[in-house]
Amino acid sequence: MQEESCQTSVDLSRIAAIAGRYKDEPDQLMRILLEIQSCCGNSIPREAATVISSVTGIPEAKIWGYITFYAMFSDKPRGKYIIRMCKSAPCHIVGAQAVAQAISEYLGIAPGETTEDGMFTLEYCECIGMCDTAPAIMINDSVHSGLTPESAVELIKSYQQGGAE
């Protein structure tokens, strides 16, 4: 189910509603933030920490500290699809670099950058647990493994075609 997007202007009331759903449940902070991130264009705006703090009572600094600790969160705007390319050793020794280079060249962006149309953000990540079928990447929540430079580019193309619908 696709969350309604609040990407262009930060919809603070929506963030407050998500936080309110899990009030008084400290073990749900990760879930709150993942939901907010998915509905805020794959990033968490600075104002979100203020809003979550006022709803949950957790100090704002703690929330911001939490967001900046975990690799899966970003406070910078990212594309519709985040391509996370595994660079850990089991992927590395079976050709992850060539796959990463092919994707980077095809999209014309370096890791850490977003394509001009806002479709893709390219990132390196550590082990995604596909070691026995490496090299592997994640595109948002989908995992793709057993890649070659050629098949990786074909995969990105399929996302471009799907996204153009």
Place this chain on the structure above:
Amino acid sequence: MMQETRIALRFVGKYNPDSIEEFCALGGYEGLRKAVEMGQKNLIQEVSDASLWGYGGAAFPTGRKWSVVAATKGKQKYVVCDADEGEPGTNKDRVIMTGDPHSLLEGMAIAGFAVGADMGYIYLRYEYPQLFPVLEKAIDDARKAGYLGRNLFGSKFCFDVKVVSGGGAYVCGEETALLESIEGKRGEPRYKPPYPSEAGLFGCPTVINNVETLAIVPSIVLNGGNWYASIGIGHHHGTKVFTLSGNLVNRGVYEYPRGITLRQLIEDVGGGCPDGHRLLGVQTGGASGNIISVDMIDFPMDVEDCAAAGATFGTGDIMVFDDTQDVLEIVENLLEFFTHESCGKCTPCREGNTRLLQLIRKIRRGDGTMEDLDTLQDLCQTMKDCSLCGLGQASPTPVISTLKNFRNVYLNKIERGGKE
């Protein structure tokens, strides 16, 4: 290929994880029923007799862990399943949870009964988002069928399970960092003591077990501790799920009796290196495991034998590399990983990994000196001795082991200034 002995993987591929009926038709949740009937004390005895160890890397005896938490007084206790499988080269837990989520739940409920906990958490790493709905569906099905919830099998025992997501932090595989993360905090390890068995999740007595360990428990309850202990080869007990990765023909996840040799795993199971290449070395146990050379692989895979052979048992990861690889490039890659994943709480790990990486890069560039090798050795020892948690204590292992087993590679780089 040698025949596998599948216990942790007993039902993987045997039923549709969507169907609790199919799981029960295979005898699923019968272990839980038997556990509740046999009582806490007998149950812990069976698990102790089984010589079951933690398969998340630390190899702590499961029976002993349970008996400590069972003996600790507390109104609220927790069972936490560490499904934060972030060790590069290991993806066995993903295979178990994908194919057989119910054996994990059954194992958790049995652990809950053993220690007197009524609540369980599965801390699932962010990188396995596809498993979140699988586990939640399995939990929901188990509740509806009466295998989770209140007064199970007509007893006083109540147990429920919640799944929480990680956020992409390797350090959360460290048990106290994992607890911090569930509590809605940065995943930074705690000082120990107190240990989680006394003051764990939300300050309550907590037992933390790995996915593989918990998935084995129902079979032990059904067949007896001695049965499981008798499976290993020779004097070894039980089985282990190994993840074979790197330059191998048959990469994959396989379960074999403990005591199978590393050579058998690489050659018979893994099929050796592809394309006629020669085996150069292996890293065993995970990213923080020892890197050993091709002439060192004739030993049985078990905790003590690995230690004696200069290898690491760890999570059962076997990452093989052939003669097309540069050992120092692999070491650099591993140090990049640890530099990125160090949480920064303690200085030896935060600064140490960064300095190790700088030194390895310097040597790879051809600018290294013999003095740098001494500095590496010294720094590694400091990190081992002084880091707060297992991450910083173990991350120098690839450096220490390659300085020993691949010393000529370092010397060549230094003497020839990087020129081949």
